[in-house]
Amino acid sequence: MGFLARGIFVILTLVAALLFQQYRNLTKPVSAPKIELQEYWGTGDADNYTEQTSVEPFELNYDEEVINTLKSKLADFPNLPQPLEGAAFQYGFNADRLREIIDYWRSDYLERWSKRQSYLNQYPQFKTQIQGLDIHFLHVKPKGVRNPKRILPLLMLHGWPGSVREFYEMIPKLTTRSDEKEYVFEVIVPSLPGYGFSEAAAKQGLSPAKIAVIMRNLMARLGFKKYYVHGGDWGSIVGNLMATFFQNEVLGVHLTMCVNSAPIATVKTLIGSLAPSLAVGDEYVSYYYPLTEKFKLIMTETGYMHIQATKPDTIGATLTGNPIGLAAYILEKFSTWTNPAFRELADGGLDQYFTLDMLLDNIMIYYLTDSITTSQRLYSEAFNIRELTKEYDRIPTRVPAACPKFRHELFQQSDWVLQDHYRNILHSKHYENGGHFVAMQFPEILYTDIVQFVNRLYRREDQY
Amino acid sequence: MGFLARGIFVILTLVAALLFQQYRNLTKPVSAPKIELQEYWGTGDADNYTEQTSVEPFELNYDEEVINTLKSKLADFPNLPQPLEGAAFQYGFNADRLREIIDYWRSDYLERWSKRQSYLNQYPQFKTQIQGLDIHFLHVKPKGVRNPKRILPLLMLHGWPGSVREFYEMIPKLTTRSDEKEYVFEVIVPSLPGYGFSEAAAKQGLSPAKIAVIMRNLMARLGFKKYYVHGGDWGSIVGNLMATFFQNEVLGVHLTMCVNSAPIATVKTLIGSLAPSLAVGDEYVSYYYPLTEKFKLIMTETGYMHIQATKPDTIGATLTGNPIGLAAYILEKFSTWTNPAFRELADGGLDQYFTLDMLLDNIMIYYLTDSITTSQRLYSEAFNIRELTKEYDRIPTRVPAACPKFRHELFQQSDWVLQDHYRNILHSKHYENGGHFVAMQFPEILYTDIVQFVNRLYRREDQY
Numbered sequence: 001m002g003f004l005a006r007g008i009f010v011i012l013t014l015v016a017a018l019l020f021q022q023y024r025n026l027t028k029p030v031s032a033p034k035i036e037l038q039e040y041w042g043t044g045d046a047d048n049y050t051e052q053t054s055v056e057p058f059e060l061n062y063d064e065e066v067i068n069t070l071k072s073k074l075a076d077f078p079n080l081p082q083p084l085e086g087a088a089f090q091y092g093f094n095a096d097r098l099r100e101i102i103d104y105w106r107s108d109y110l111e112r113w114s115k116r117q118s119y120l121n122q123y124p125q126f127k128t129q130i131q132g133l134d135i136h137f138l139h140v141k142p143k144g145v146r147n148p149k150r151i152l153p154l155l156m157l158h159g160w161p162g163s164v165r166e167f168y169e170m171i172p173k174l175t176t177r178s179d180e181k182e183y184v185f186e187v188i189v190p191s192l193p194g195y196g197f198s199e200a201a202a203k204q205g206l207s208p209a210k211i212a213v214i215m216r217n218l219m220a221r222l223g224f225k226k227y228y229v230h231g232g233d234w235g236s237i238v239g240n241l242m243a244t245f246f247q248n249e250v251l252g253v254h255l256t257m258c259v260n261s262a263p264i265a266t267v268k269t270l271i272g273s274l275a276p277s278l279a280v281g282d283e284y285v286s287y288y289y290p291l292t293e294k295f296k297l298i299m300t301e302t303g304y305m306h307i308q309a310t311k312p313d314t315i316g317a318t319l320t321g322n323p324i325g326l327a328a329y330i331l332e333k334f335s336t337w338t339n340p341a342f343r344e345l346a347d348g349g350l351d352q353y354f355t356l357d358m359l360l361d362n363i364m365i366y367y368l369t370d371s372i373t374t375s376q377r378l379y380s381e382a383f384n385i386r387e388l389t390k391e392y393d394r395i396p397t398r399v400p401a402a403c404p405k406f407r408h409e410l411f412q413q414s415d416w417v418l419q420d421h422y423r424n425i426l427h428s429k430h431y432e433n434g435g436h437f438v439a440m441q442f443p444e445i446l447y448t449d450i451v452q453f454v455n456r457l458y459r460r461e462d463q464y
Numbered sequence: 465m466g467f468l469a470r471g472i473f474v475i476l477t478l479v480a481a482l483l484f485q486q487y488r489n490l491t492k493p494v495s496a497p498k499i500e501l502q503e504y505w506g507t508g509d510a511d512n513y514t515e516q517t518s519v520e521p522f523e524l525n526y527d528e529e530v531i532n533t534l535k536s537k538l539a540d541f542p543n544l545p546q547p548l549e550g551a552a553f554q555y556g557f558n559a560d561r562l563r564e565i566i567d568y569w570r571s572d573y574l575e576r577w578s579k580r581q582s583y584l585n586q587y588p589q590f591k592t593q594i595q596g597l598d599i600h601f602l603h604v605k606p607k608g609v610r611n612p613k614r615i616l617p618l619l620m621l622h623g624w625p626g627s628v629r630e631f632y633e634m635i636p637k638l639t640t641r642s643d644e645k646e647y648v649f650e651v652i653v654p655s656l657p658g659y660g661f662s663e664a665a666a667k668q669g670l671s672p673a674k675i676a677v678i679m680r681n682l683m684a685r686l687g688f689k690k691y692y693v694h695g696g697d698w699g700s701i702v703g704n705l706m707a708t709f710f711q712n713e714v715l716g717v718h719l720t721m722c723v724n725s726a727p728i729a730t731v732k733t734l735i736g737s738l739a740p741s742l743a744v745g746d747e748y749v750s751y752y753y754p755l756t757e758k759f760k761l762i763m764t765e766t767g768y769m770h771i772q773a774t775k776p777d778t779i780g781a782t783l784t785g786n787p788i789g790l791a792a793y794i795l796e797k798f799s800t801w802t803n804p805a806f807r808e809l810a811d812g813g814l815d816q817y818f819t820l821d822m823l824l825d826n827i828m829i830y831y832l833t834d835s836i837t838t839s840q841r842l843y844s845e846a847f848n849i850r851e852l853t854k855e856y857d858r859i860p861t862r863v864p865a866a867c868p869k870f871r872h873e874l875f876q877q878s879d880w881v882l883q884d885h886y887r888n889i890l891h892s893k894h895y896e897n898g899g900h901f902v903a904m905q906f907p908e909i910l911y912t913d914i915v916q917f918v919n920r921l922y923r924r925e926d927q928y
Contacts, residue, residue, distance in 0.1 A: 005469045043549075078785030079834040083777065084668045084841070085507075091844060092778030204548045303771030303779075310767040313547065314556030314796045318782045318789030321542030325782030325789065332778045370543040377548070380555060 026264040027420060030394040035245050037213060041193070041201040042132025051129050053221065058125040058136060058197065060117050062368055067113050070367065073323050074106035089335055089343040093328040097347050101331065101356065102324055109360050120361060123171060123189075127197070130217045135190055136197035137218065138164055142175040142184035152251075152454065153224045154185040155215065155242075159233020159257075160375055161330040162437065163196045163365040164189045165358070166232070169443035174450070181451045183458055185228075190218055192234060194374030196365045201374075207381045208234060209392060212241035216249065225249060230450060232256040232439060234378060243399040244392055244421075250399045252426075252457050254450050256438055258403035260413060260421040262393040268417045280414040284430045287405055288414050297340060301410055304333070308379035316373025323367050330363055338435035339408045353441040393421045402427035402453035404446075406434030427453040490728040491884065494858040499709050501677060505657070505665040506596025515593050517685065522589040522600060522661065524581050526832055531577050534831065537787050538570035553799055553807040557792040561811050565795065565820065566788055573824050584825060587635060587653075591661070594681045599654055600661035601682065602628055606639040606648035616715075616918065617688045618649040619679065619706075623697020623721075624839055625794040626901065627660045627829040628653045629822070630696070633907035638914070645915050647922055649692075654682055656698060658838030660829045665838075671845045672698060673856060676705035680713065689713060694914060696720040696903060698842060707863040708856055708885075714863045716890075716921050718914050720902055722867035724877060724885040726857040732881045744878040748894050751869055752878050761804060765874055768797070772843035780837025787831050794827055802899035803872045817905040857885045866891035866917035868910075870898030891917040 040046035080095040088094055109116065123138045145151055154174065158166045167189050174185040193211060194200035215238060219227055228251050231239030236257035243253040272279030273291045280288060288294070307315050319326050335348035342349035350359065366372050381387065401422040405412055407430075415428050429449060438446050504510035544559040552558055573580065587602045609615055618638065622630045631653050638649040657675060658664035679702060683691055692715050695703030700721035707717040736743030737755045744752060752758070771779050783790050799812035806813035814823065830836050845851065865886040869876055871894075879892050893913060902910050 005472070008469070008472050076785070078781070080777075080781055080784050081664055081834070081837050082666070085666050086668060087777075091841060092775035093781055095777065095781065098781060200545055202546070202549050204550060300774050303767070303774040306770040307767030310764050311556035311796060313544075313551075313559065314792050315767075315782075317542070317544055317557055317559065317562060317792035318779075318786060320544050321540070322782060322786055322789060325786060328778050328781035332775060370545070373545050377555060 026262075026267060028394075029396045030391060032245060032395050033390075035213060037217065038131060039210065039213070040132045041203050041206055041210075041214075042199075043202040046132070049132055051132075053128070055126050055128045055221070058127045059121050060197075060368075062113075062117065066368065067110055070323055071106050071110055073321075074102050074110075077102055078324065088346045089332070089348045093332045093335075094346060094348060097350075098324070098328050101327060101350075104356055105323075105327070105360055109357060116357065116361060116364070119168075120165070120365075123168075125197075128218070128221055130214050130221065133193050133201065133214070134199040135193065135214065135218055136164075137188055137190035138167075138171070139222070140171050140175050140187045140189075142177075142186055145177060145184050150183045151186050152183050152458070153219070153227040154187050154450075155219060155224075155227055155229045155239075156187060156189045157215065157229065157231035157235025157239050158189070158192065158195070159231070159235045160195075160378065161333055161362070161366065162233060162235075163362050164191055165362045165365060166437065166439045168361075170439055170447050173443070173447045180448070181455065181458075183454070188219065188222065188224075188227075190215060192238070192375075192378070194377060195371055196369050200371065200377070205381060206378075207387050208237045208378070209241050209245075209387070209390070210381075211378075212238050212245055216242055216246050219249070226251050228252045228254065228454065230254045233436065237382070240397075240422075241392060243401065244395050244397045247397055247399050252400040252402070252454060253397075254402040254404075254427075254453050256404060256406060256446070257409060257411065257436075258401065258413065258418050258422060258425075259411065260393050260418045261388075262391060262421055264420050265393070265413065265417045268420075269413070272414065272416065279416045284405070284414075287407065287412055287430060294412075298411065301336060301340075304329070305379060305383075308376040309383035310380065312376035312380050313373055316376050319372045320370050323363070326367055326372060327360075327363055330366065331359060334359055334437060337408070337410055338437060338441060354437075358440055396421060396423045398424050400424050400426045400453075400457055402449065404428065404449050405430045406436075406438050407432055408435040409438075410436060426456050490726075490731060492858075493860050494855060496709060496859050497854070499677060501681065502595060503674065503677070504596045505667050505670055505674075505678075506663075507666040510596070513596055515596075517592070519590050519592045519685070522591045523585050524661075524832075526577075526581065530832070531574055534787060535570050535574055537785075538566050538574075541566055542788065552810045553796070553812045557796045557799075558810060558812060561814075562788070562792050565791060565814075568820055569787075569791070569824055573821060580821065580825060580828070583632075584629070584829075587632075589661075592682070592685055594678050594685065597657050597665065597678070598663040599657065599678065599682055600628075601652055601654035602631075602635070603686070604635050604639050604651045604653075606641075606650055609641060609648050614647045615650050616647050616922070617683070617691035618651050618914075619683060619688075619691055619693045619703075620651060620653045621679065621693065621695035621699030621703050622653070622656065622659070623695070623699045624659075624842065625797055625826070625830065626697060626699075627826050628655055629826045629829060630901065630903045632825075634903055634911050637907070637911045644912070645919065645922075647918070652683065652686065652688075652691075654679060656702070656839075656842070658841060659835055660833050664835065664841070669845060670842075671851050672701045672842070673705050673709075673851070673854070674845075675842075676702050676709055680706055680710050683713070690715050692716045692718065692918065694718045697900065701846070704861075704886075705856060707865065708859050708861045711861055711863050716864040716866070716918060717861075718866040718868075718891075718917050720868060720870060720910070721873060721875065721900075722865065722877065722882050722886060722889075723875065724857050724882045725852075726855060726885055728884050729857070729877065729881045732884075733877070736878065736880065743880045748869070748878075751871065751876050751894060758876075762875065765800060765804075768793070769843060769847075772840040773847040774844065776840035776844050777837055780840050783836045784834050787827070790831055790836060791824075791827055794830065795823060798823055798901060801872070801874055802901060802905060818901075822904055860885060860887045862888050864888050864890045864917075864921055866913065868892065868913045869894045870900075870902050871896055872899040873902075874900055890920050 123140050191198035229239040236255040243250045276285040335342045587604050591598050655662035693703040700719040707714045740749045799806045
């Protein structure tokens with residue numbers, strides 16, 4: 001071997017060693033941080049705070065004045081420019097379609113508000129104080145089941161721009177006996193802090209990791225020491241963090257948006273781009289690749305995220321007390337995130353799977369509670385360097401996980417990428433359809449997926 | 465040389481050749497495209513269109529009803545959540561400050577609306593039809609100067625979220641005789657298509673390059689065959705394209721945001737990051753580097769750009785007919801883009817350089833014309849793959865250019881990076897202060913910079 005060749009050999013060896021070390025660093029599990037369980041998020045000084053541990057019943061109860069104000073706001077439709085010739089939803093929410101929906105909201109939906117309000121009040125709701133914040137939740141106990149071993153507590157976590165309303169169609173199925181399951185669920189559906197009827201933090205820093213603690217404390221308040229968790233969107237992120245921090249409490253975690261944000265996941269995603277068969281069976285490659293297409297779609301669909309992560313109070317100020325703007329801003333997501341091809345449809349495909357009533361119920365919750373700003377602040381509490389460098393997904397979780405893959409979920413990772421964090425993925429089905437709001441779009445399918453997952457875990461003998 | 469060494473040598477040679485070829489590709493000038501001068505942007509079929517070439521006078525004339533409606537909208541201040549404890553403008557527009565400004569707008573500014581309207585009407589304004597669109601402009605002729613050789617036409621181009629109002633303070637200085645210049649300017653200040661009083665395109669694709677053609681045609685309509693161009697923000701982009709496409713018409717181009725978006729500029733910016741002294745004198749390095757800091761700032765400040773480039777009609781629907789939201793959305797830019805340190809101030813530093821009247825004049829133009837959506841569509845017409853791959857900045861321009869560097873301009877490139885496109889930068893001063901809206905912030909300084917530039921070009925004998 002000549003001198004040059006020897007030099008090259010040394011260099012290649014060093015590079016290999018460096019790569020190996022990098023790989024070791026990337027894959028080295030991190031141990032869980034110490035979780036502070038009683039951090040205070042309310043107004044003013046924590047020393048002046050005494051937690052009210054009572055659980056108080058709650059109901060929506062908006063009077064005619066509120067609804068009449070809303071009607072008059074909706075009657076004042078802005079002078080929006082015509083959509084560009086030939087454009088449907090490619091430039092954002094189509095103005096013609098918006099006018100139709102606002103008309104329906106004002107002259108049809110709101111005329112039936114007392115019925116809609118009763119609909120929203122159909123499940124028992126409560127509030128209780130956790131770490132300085134009034135937390136709202138539905139709590140639905142199963143009927144006709146006495147044996148506590150057959151009752152499984154299930155915490156269901158919504159996302160943005162959703163609310164507890166996302167789960168209304170699923171709740172009866174979950175809480176009722178049926179042939180496909182030997183158990184029934186007792187369902188707890190909280191509003192995330194700053195969302196809907198849950199109080200918002202007064203202090204900076206209420207990140208998804210901190211919300212995971214609040215949700216855990218809510219379950220503890222209700223007496224649940226072990227429970228299942230389902231989540232979508234932020235609910236997936238928070239659910240994942242609960243399954244990471246509280247591995248002895250969470251019996252199983254079912255997430256429609258399983259995410260591994262650890263560095264190894266990026267490396268594997270790139271490797272998978274060169275050799276997809278490593279990442280996933282051939283028939284499902286198109287769920288994850290080609291990466292350039294996925295990246296383009298994500299770039300096109302994350303403007304809202306960029307502005308919410310950086311200027312939530314600005315975008316919030318444009319939407320608060322502005323029901324028409326709120327409808328455009330939120331419903332755009334229900335269109336494109338259900339299927340990106342809906343951008344080509346003049347009506348945004350909104351009623352292909354949803355009813356306008358369902359969609360408006362959800363918007364009413366944002367409008368009536370003036371909570372859009374505080375809901376958007378969550379992005380800035382999550383996407384900042386202080387938070388992202390914590391790399392929680394490098395902490396492995398052994399909690400049994402289900403990661404269903406719905407075809408049009410905006411951001412999707414294969415189990416091969418997920419498994420460095422989720423060490424125990426038990427159930428992971430690919431679905432040919434389904435978008436981001438699958439609980440409302442396909443409640444039956446999502447319900448079945450949850451039951452199939454829990455069936456693998458449930459043994460009558462050893463619950464609790 | 466052993467076999468391995470020989471192999472390595474071959475590989476290194478190939479890599480060097482590839483890099484050299486890449487460099488050649490990156491720096492190879494591209495020739496100008498054929499410019500279509502009569503593309504039609506109006507409603508319906510171009511065949512049915514006959515251009516009205518007359519130039520009609522125009523004035524703002526909003527009656528009391530419009531102002532009363534605005535007042536009542538401003539009186540309905542939304543129930544915004546309190547800023548997070550300790551937050552000023554870091555989460556976006558501060559709600560307390562917004563309330564103060566809205567109060568001032570309603571109970572002070574609007575009480576004087578007829579005066580403000582007269583103020584806005586102080587310069588002669590016109591409309592004329594270009595390529596299917598009614599284009600609005602100020603046209604201010606100098607007083608007391610007879611010799612046409614001493615009168616230099618100057619096209620002044622505003623940006624987003626600005627308007628013709630940006631130049632009101634500067635116009636008297638430009639159009640009046642003074643010791644420091646042997647000439648005076650005849651100033652033409654158009655509203656960009658879709659901005660303020662200029663009609664918006666009905667068709668897709670009205671990119672900055674296409675706007676450059678409209679602006680050139682406006683100057684031709686007014687009889688100007690050769691002229692100077694000044695611009696900021698989009699006005700810089702459009703001014704640059706005019707200086708690129710119409711090199712025999714533009715006598716000199718003065719831009720507060722000179723940009724070279726060609727690939728070589730990125731390469732040079734990265735090289736400059738390693739060896740800043742290549743890029744710029746030591747005393748100015750901090751205008752451009754460290755790149756990570758600049759990148760972080762740009763990421764933090766471009767959420768609006770991301771959403772406007774992808775969903776302009778959605779964000780537009782939240783802002784149209786919504787003066788309070790419009791004020792928050794637009795004024796945030798006047799705060800942070802004037803100095804990023806203003807995010808730490810509870811009042812956003814808005815009146816450190818501006819009067820609220822100036823700022824509200826500008827917002828009135830957006831509100832009264834319902835033009836926010838169409839102004840935002842420009843981002844989606846500019847930032848799309850079809851447009852970006854045209855790489856117009858690879859066409860060199862020999863038009864004399866001035867690229868002043870104001871300290872807090874959000875996006876800044878050194879002359880070393882700019883010069884592959886701008887081949888004839890004559891005047892390029894660094895200023896220790898000054899932000900994105902420098903025409904309003906420091907009209908005197910900007911005026912002086914323009915005059916210093918034009919003094920280098922002006923020779924009484926050979927104009928025209």
